[in-house]
Amino acid sequence: MKTITTLLKIFFAVITLSMVSCSSDDSGNSTGPINSGELKLIAIDTAKVNTISITGTNEQTILNKLVNSSSYIGDFCISPDGTKFIYVNQQMEGTVPNLVFVREIRKANIDGTGDVKLYEIPNPETHIGKIKYCSDGKIFFRTYTNFPDVTQNLHVMNADGTGLTNVSWGSDIIDASDDRAYYLVNTTAGAQILDADADNGLPGMYHTENLSSADDIGDGVFTNDGKYVVIPYKENSTIKAKVVDMATKASETLTLITGLGTGWTNYHLEMASDGKRGIVTITGSDYTKSKTYVFNRETGVVEVPFENNDENIFDVYVH
Known part of the structure; x- marks a missing residue:
């Protein structure tokens, strides 16, 4: 099933974008040190943060938030300079009707040290996306x-x-550009990019990427420099990605994974800070353990995948 965001939600999103965004005269703003050497990978194993090599080996746990079977990391993000990361810590303890929920955003150094709480949700019905x-x-x-x-x-x-x-x-935001001048959402019309400064300081639609042929659309990401948006999607037995040039609005298609089975699949794409290399991790009913593929946006080359060490690794991040 495709990820769906109604046009009504888009309307409210457009109305409020200008209140939280920095204006920008163009769509590509450079940011932060870029990793042009060997990629650094971090795998999320339920409630553990693990570093792994580019081939999936030498796994080491640098942060462990596992308290019980309800512990997990909801979302994760490496800082643009690669020195720190933030994550969503999700915990639940106790029994009905005395359940205690913890939903918080925390920050740590890239080696897992210095873990501190930045924000905590006071309402148990509120979730962090x-x-x-x-x-x-x-x-x-x-x-x-x-x-x-x-x-x-x-x-x-x-x-x-x-x-x-x-x-x-009023809208599901999949990703934001580094300067928060552009936002990515999935809608019934396809993947849409909203511009917070489209019309004399008023937000509006920047680009819609038609993905009507897709069976489902995954969560796309902006490259670190804001020059491209990379949107993964499943089409028949193939995982592909649309690469949208933010300056020209032209797009090209990358084929990432072929020969999928007939069962369900889940996939997660991330881009490295150089904006050229990326990874996609896939799992599903036809996979005993998830697999991670390293690819190059510029050359279109997809490396031979490695199998992750634990069956609970669904998301791998890269810098």
Whole structure:
């Protein structure tokens, strides 16, 4: 099933974008040191943060938040300079009716040291969605509720957890550009990029990428420099990615994984800080353990995948 965001939600998203975004005269702003050497991979194993080599070996746990079977890391993001990461810590303890929920955003050094809490949700019905560590020292994140009312909100805070700004929100944000001038959403019309400064300071639609042939659309990402958006999607037995040039709005298609089985699949794509290399991790009913593929956006080369060490690794991140 495709990821669906209604046009009504897009309308509210457009109305509120200008309240939380920095204006930009163009779509490609450089940011932070770029890793042009060997890629550094981090695998999320339920509630553990593990470093692994480019071939999936030498796995080491650098942060362990496993308390019980309800512990897991909801989302994760490496800082643009590769020195720190933020993550969503999800915990549940106790028994009904005395359940205790912990939903918080935490920050640590890239080696797992210095783990500190930045933000905690006070309402047990509120969830934390997408998080983004931006190079200007701001952290962008989304919260939402499903009960008793469906609500969505956007937040921006400093990297130390201070200066929280709350803005009413109305759309599922998949990713934001580093300067928060552009936002990516999936809709019934395809993947849409919203521009926070499209018309004399007013937000509006920047580009729609038609993916009507897709069986489902995965979570796309902006490259670190903001020059491209990479959107993974499944088409028949193949995982592909649309690479959208933010300056020209032209796109090209990359074929990442072929020969999928007939069962369900789940896939997760991330781009390295150089904007050229990326990884896609896939799991599903035809996989005993997930597999991670390293690819090059410029050359189209996809390396032979490696199998992750644990069956609970679904998301691998890269710098």
